[in-house]
Amino acid sequence: MQVSQERKRRRKPRAAPVTKTVSKSIFETEYVKHGVWGLALILTLWTLFGSVQSSRAHYYFQIAKNGLVAFSVGDFSQQDAIITAAKAAIEIDPARANYHETLGSLYEYLALNVIAEKHKDKDTIMVQRQWLDLAYSHYLKAEDLRPYWPVTHANLGMIRWRQNTIDEQLFTHITNAHRLGRMKAEVHEFIVQIGGALYLSQHPYF
Incomplete structure (x- = not known):
């Protein structure tokens, strides 16, 4: 009986149970969760904004394209609205070569409308030059954004010709248009017009 009590006294106290601490993943913390959701929301809103802006630019561009058709048949009644729409498309998306090409064509038609006038004064001629400069x-x-499109080079050459500027730059435009798109109808028409005019004027460059 005495031995049993002695053993009880010698018994080691039981160790406290070990509690394992499981560390959370960095992605499970509240701050990171909120950050990830916030980033996802920002990306979604940015994508939505880009889509809306692209749609707006296309809407204005369609107005400008329809205006180009109207200008080509001599209808300039909506001139201000059409030019404003073309500028708005470029302001929203300035990296679109066809937006610049279209606005250039609109300005060229405005210049042609002035050129067609029988009686021109100093102010009218100045306006004509301004339209041609803007078109150019x-x-x-457009050429800078899309350098391999031959019609742009043909358009540049035609503006140079309408400005009565017969120089190396004009012939560079002619060469580029022919090299990049000799089979394009617009390029063929441009070269025939320029070639015929140079031949008739017996220009030394011809």
């Missing part, structure tokens, strides 16, 4: 600048931008 937008064709240059």
Whole structure:
């Protein structure tokens, strides 16, 4: 009996149970969760914004394209609205070569409308030059964005010709248009017009 009590006294106290601490993944913490959801929301909104902007630019571009058809038949009644729409499309999406090409063509038609007038004064001639300069600048931008499109080079050459500027730059435009798209109808028409005019004028460049 005494031995049993002695053993009880010698018994080691039981160790406390070990509690395992499981660390959470970094993606399970509240701050990171909120951050991920916030980033996803921002990306979604940005994508939606880009889609809306693209649709708006296309809407204005369609107005400009329809205006180009109207200008080609001599209807300039909606001139301000059409030019404004073409500019709006470019402002929203300035990296579209066809937007600049279309605005350049609109300005070219405005210049042609002035050229067709029988009686021109100093102010009218100045306006004509301004339209041609604007057309040329937008064709240059289109060329910069889409350098291998032959029609742009033909348009640049035609504007140069209408400006009565017969120089190396004009012949560079002619060469590029022919090299990149000799089979394009617009390029063929341009070269025939320029070639015929140079031949009739007996220009030394011809």
